[in-house]
Amino acid sequence: AQTVTQSQPEMSVQEAETVTLSCTYDTSESDYYLFWYKQPPSRQMILVIRQEAYKQQNATENRFSVNFQKAAKSFSLKISDSQLGDAAMYFCAYRSAGWNNDMRFGAGTRLTVKP
């Protein structure tokens, strides 16, 4: 079964600085999707960025970018120019491209942004 591991329960960053959140996963599949979701106190999961495993190029969305290392099964999220509104729980998630395509989540990283 696929598992997702986030080894950093909490991270802190100064406003305007850069922070990297770590994620590793375990799978025997070759075709899958990886996601980073943000969950603010409002509870709604908001998609931050998505990566298709067949794409070698790392995904980028404005201040958010990923470092996808398929061989190492690593998928880290870099937040540049951190803003106070970035403070939230961040979840890494895996979804198979096959039939059993339910989304599997890590335990989350709580990001604090200091003014």
Add this chain to the structure above:
Amino acid sequence: DAGVTQSPTHLIKTRGQQVTLRCSPKSGHDTVSWYQQALGQGPQFIFQYYEEEERQRGNFPDRFSGHQFPNYSSELNVNALLLGDSALYLCASSLLSATGYTFGSGTRLTVV
């Protein structure tokens, strides 16, 4: 364009009771997935519905059941509630063929 709507937002039940949570998917989506998120943890997959059938199921007991209606809306039912069922229940909708989910804001269930 309405996103995923869940009701109620909060609920308090007593041990042994039964509860029904409701979810309306985003317009155009045909697949609904339910997740349980305990405090301080990541969401855990309960089950997924497509074409009114349970398509996949996670590691949850039979006390957890669901339904999908012809308009794609869905219900999650939990029987014989336990204190450990206290959690945030998230509904997510998608197209079966799509890669990502759209999540609702969840229902906070407290069992006392």
